[in-house]
Amino acid sequence: MSELSRSERARYARHLVLPEVGPEGQQRLRAGRVLVVGAGGLGSPAALYLAAAGVGRIGIADGDQVELSNLQRQILHTDADVGRSKTASARAALQARNPLVEVEELGRLDAATVADAVERFDVVVDGSDNFTARYLLNDACVRAGRPYVFGAVHRFQGQVAVFGLAGGPCYRCLHPEPPPPGLVASCAEAGVLGVLPGVIGSLQAAEALKLLLGLGEPLSGRMLIFDALAAGFDEIALARDPRCPACGDAPRPEARVVPLEACAPPPPLSVHELRRRLAGDSPPALVDVRTPGEHALGHLPGSRSIPLDELEARLEELRAGGALVVYCQSGVRSARAAALLRSAGLASVSDLAGGYLAWQAAGPAATP
Numbered sequence: 001m002s003e004l005s006r007s008e009r010a011r012y013a014r015h016l017v018l019p020e021v022g023p024e025g026q027q028r029l030r031a032g033r034v035l036v037v038g039a040g041g042l043g044s045p046a047a048l049y050l051a052a053a054g055v056g057r058i059g060i061a062d063g064d065q066v067e068l069s070n071l072q073r074q075i076l077h078t079d080a081d082v083g084r085s086k087t088a089s090a091r092a093a094l095q096a097r098n099p100l101v102e103v104e105e106l107g108r109l110d111a112a113t114v115a116d117a118v119e120r121f122d123v124v125v126d127g128s129d130n131f132t133a134r135y136l137l138n139d140a141c142v143r144a145g146r147p148y149v150f151g152a153v154h155r156f157q158g159q160v161a162v163f164g165l166a167g168g169p170c171y172r173c174l175h176p177e178p179p180p181p182g183l184v185a186s187c188a189e190a191g192v193l194g195v196l197p198g199v200i201g202s203l204q205a206a207e208a209l210k211l212l213l214g215l216g217e218p219l220s221g222r223m224l225i226f227d228a229l230a231a232g233f234d235e236i237a238l239a240r241d242p243r244c245p246a247c248g249d250a251p252r253p254e255a256r257v258v259p260l261e262a263c264a265p266p267p268p269l270s271v272h273e274l275r276r277r278l279a280g281d282s283p284p285a286l287v288d289v290r291t292p293g294e295h296a297l298g299h300l301p302g303s304r305s306i307p308l309d310e311l312e313a314r315l316e317e318l319r320a321g322g323a324l325v326v327y328c329q330s331g332v333r334s335a336r337a338a339a340l341l342r343s344a345g346l347a348s349v350s351d352l353a354g355g356y357l358a359w360q361a362a363g364p365a366a367t368p
């Protein structure tokens with residue numbers, strides 16, 4: 001690797017004084033290649049910080065044009081960019097930020113192009129907002145052995161995790177199959193606080209930089225959930241599933257389904273958010289989808305027990321009521337339960353991130 005130039009030494013001075021980075025780390029960043037998928041709310045801060053930090057090659061994949069309604073959060077683009085392709089707008093913004101980095105424009109990735117794109121980069125940062133991209137990227141990253149830095153935002157909450165590292169889970173370990181088409185709310189209908197993707201996209205950039213530098217503890221085997229209203233972070237543990245169709249002990253490519261274009265479902269509720277809703281005017285009904293034995297050992301106050309394997313048969317009991325929150329022990333079974341209930345047409349269903357364990361960990365204040 002060639003020495004840093006005089007202007008690089010000046011530009012990256014605050015990196016160079018960090019003993020953990022130094023000139024060697026800066027050279028690693030310069031040799032690093034990060035693919036940012038989506039030049040939107042998450043991709044904007046992620047790509048801007050990666051460029052500013054001196055990541056040598058940044059790929060930007062997006063097929064859309066800049067719209068006026070994007071500007072509330074997509075800080076790569078300005079008023080003058082409305083109508084322009086997002087990748088062209090992003091490229092100009094990143095090169096204005098740091099002319100030393102190379103920016104490659106890629107169109108919308110699909111099943112035919114994703115593998116080649118992922119292989120040409122060291123780390124993939126997912127700033128997309130739909131299931132199609134999420135499953136395509138996850139599977140391509142697993143196959144190519146690339147870390148997949150996941151991020152998602154909804155209303156006032158966001159999530160970050162790193163998938164696909166050795167020993168850690170992939171996205172399909174959590175959600176083996178996409179939900180049936182048509183059940184998820186339109187992305188356009190769900191709002192998001194403008195700054196929220198700024199927080200989550202910046203965390204994704206931090207994870208990508210750590211991976212390139214080989215520093216710290218990556219966010220693997222756990223998911224960070226940020227709640228802007230409560231101003232708090234929750235962390236939930238995630239485990240690799242040996243039966244996962246993508247990264248399991250016996251991967252089954254034929255079992256990998258990539259959904260048609262569909263928006264992501266709302267992320268699980270944090271304990272803070274559930275607490276707030278329970279204290280509100282129309283609190284949701286709580287359903288414990290664990291086994292009766294687990295329920296008997298302790299449960300959320302006022303919750304009723306309907307084990308996951310009975311849920312389908314007992315749908316009618318739930319149809320009449322209003323908003324529902326399902327929970328389990330750690331959040332895995334309840335995610336399946338929520339998908340099942342939404343696919344059965346129940347309008348307002350949420351699941352609790354981290355389940356009963358997270359509720360207990362939040363302490364006595366969590367009891368309404």
Ligand SMILES: [Zn+2]
Nearest residue numbers: 170173244247
């Ligand atoms: Zn997996």
